[in-house]
Amino acid sequence: MESNSFFFGPSASHGNNNMFFLGNLNPVVQGGGARSMEETSKRRPFFSSPEDLYDDDYYDDQLPEKKRRLTTEQVHLLEKSFETENKLEPDRKTQLAKKLGLQPRQVAVWFQNRRARWKTKQLERDYDLLKSTYDQLLSNYDSIVKDNDKLRSEVTSLTEKLQGKEETANEPPGLVPEPNQLDTVYINPAAIKTEDRLSSGSVGSAVLDEDAPQLLDSCDSYFPSIVPIQDTNASDNDNDRSCFADVFVPTTSPSHDHGESLAFWGWP
């Protein structure tokens, strides 16, 4: 790659013909604007002193084809301008270039690279946000699975109780009851007295509502029968709701910063 072409002559890129050796960046062009900035310079990453930038001997001594970093003051002003607007209109580019003692092309390149850096950072932030959201979802899922197991065992034990009652009430004395079906239990609501169904007082009792599905098996498919309970059991339901609400908050209500990023990338 001909990266040194910038220092020796016009660049073929984008038809820009004003790119020459950096030594052309002398204060005469800016009418003292850049000089005043240099006077306030605190630390320079490359030049040993503010005056070096305007010292012809400096450029004679240094290899002219070397890249030179922008001064802290130049970077500071560019950063301020970038904060205002991360895109560069031609007028602003020209003004900035004059003020900084840089070629307009250099200002444009700086903005281009700055946008690239910003995007990288933003991607990192977005990744962190997604990851934390995922971790939260995962932990909520685990707790829901535990709750699920607990409720299932409650249902099983209550079913056993009910079946025991039913058998002792209806079967002739002396008969040995059939072993309970723990995996899949079919319940005939008509055979269960209302007071029995409501007597337990536990959350699990409500599962056996008359309007609820009557197939209770060991898989997760009975979940829907739990959902209606949430309307009648505030304390438990709030926990369940908040689990999901908390998880989805970051994605549905992005932070200001995140919102900016979405806008910046043209997302709705």
Next chain:
DNA sequence: TTGTGTTTTATTGCCTCC
């Protein structure tokens, strides 16, 4: 001092928009 990883400056090529 030197090797190595990171950051910054700049180029190239492609794409989109007017």
Next chain:
DNA sequence: GGAGGCAATAAAACACAA
């Protein structure tokens, strides 16, 4: 078709551990 944006990349400058 030219101007400007972006992704990919090169290479110099810089930071830092050994």
